[in-house]
Amino acid sequence: MDPAEKKARDLLKDLYDRTPCMPIMVRLAWHDSGSYSAKDNTGGANATIRYSPESDIDANKGLDIARNLLEPIKEQVASMSYADLYQLSSVAAIEYAGGPKIPFRLGRKDKPKEDCSPDGRLPDATKRMPHLRDIFYRMGFNDKEIVLLSGAHCLGKAHPERSGFEGPWTTEPLKFDNTYFKEILKPDADPNLLRLASDMALLDEEETKKLVEAYAADQDLFFKEYAVAHQKLSELGCQF
Template sequence: MSFAALRASIRRSALATPTRAAARPALRQSAVRRFTTETPAPKKSNAVLYGGLGAAVIGGVAFYVYASSSDTAKEAGSAVRSGAQAAKAAVNFVPTKADYQKVYDKIAEVIDSAENYDDGSYGPVLLRLAWHASGTYDKETGTGGSNYATMRFHPESAHGANAGLNVARDLMENVKKEFPWISYGDLWTLAGVAAVQEMGGPKIPWRPGRIDGFATQATPDGRLPDATQGADHLRNIFYRMGFNDQEIVALSGAHALGRCHTDRSGFEGPWTFSPTTVTNDYYKLLFDEKWVWKKWSGPKQLEDKKTKSLMMLPTDYVLTQDKSFKKYAKAYAENQDLWFKDFSSVVSRLFELGVPTAQFTTSEPWIMGSE
């Protein structure tokens, strides 16, 4: 079919489809967590704006209906949805910040519901989900990143670096059922923000606008860090995303949280003694402890000589060996406030990788939770 004919078909579909105001699903009032300000009252519904978004949005909706029925048109349909999102952003389309705050509060409840999972918190695995969904970005091709949430699809969901993240995706699927209007990309990155903030870390500026894509937009394997590698590998991976040495070291501090599992990555153990609290202990331990190679049948990793209860990966230890990395790691070990500031900035950027600026529903990012 020629493009002109396709466009004519789209126009006919749009004109034949009756417009109607789309009602937002009812949102259950979540209990506001401790240390969180009262959720602001939602603004008066802007549903009437559905009818005033103009031909761009109407055409986008019509094209999406067409694209949904044609495998060959799905990528084009996703592109039009991106344009529709930009049009919505231009008129301050609902949902409001108050609506996203309710999602945040629900995620915060999920984080604390872990009980017997790992160290009693789902926070670390939710942060890893947001990180891995965003860290596939390639600045040269403009592919990957958080925009399409392609980890929902095989084979990306089965990439080695994503082992075990089905736990986090399943948790967020339950939240998605309660708030079906939020995109997966927005949901997952908001979960990463909640994880950092609810575990005592800095505020992470965040804004919505990601759209859901298709399996054809899934990224190839090998775009996420391989923990067995050294400095050159880290630079290849992070430079591809657009980060520099200082930002590589700042992002590595996320290893203050969580632990490795032999049935996932093959590695085993936590990086710090407080794996559910965001601190600069990761950097302090790198320099304060004596690290030796662990004698076991698993992949190469280090353990602290004193207690043998902590571990570091080769990609962690290289921060103390590479001259450029070391100066930043040392600075963060000595000043937690400095790391919090840099970590907040770089994580906010990480979570926006691959998202066209025009899609965001607000020009300035929000601070969710307690302010």
């Protein structure tokens, strides 16, 4: 393992031991890389999310918290790009929370402010499958990957000042597992848990519903296939 990566992983573990901020690190990495457009090879995991106007869009509210938490680590691993650190923080967070080990490689390049991604490239939680396909297909994903990546909602909770929604998706929001799929399949929703339109969209069609059922029934399968989808997400727009 590269010495900088090893040091960053150790520092991230220390951070997560002190502050259980794993969910927001996953969100930061997702929102940076999820800006990718395969049509013109713009956006992606390039750390432009730290610049205005990209940092100011509604979908990225609150992510300054994650970026600020990572600054002391960046100072200690100065040779590592922000883009690599943001993605590594997510990979390490998922593993720390009990999730799968996700393959990771260094080499992402930080892009300048001029390359900020426009608004409208991230999913809208109030919309269903046609919208999700528009967003994820643009990144180069398929229906299976939409379901897999949605499973990361097992971590964390929504905050009204950031997204307009409130509450966790699962009863253990600091644990990465397959509970998200089990919850959205229940006919009677737990009033204390979140079920957004974009979550329930996974049940709209037989093909995606079968995937939800498969991952709800087999956590090992979910972990195995999620790790592949997450690595792809973490490398969108990158050349190594």
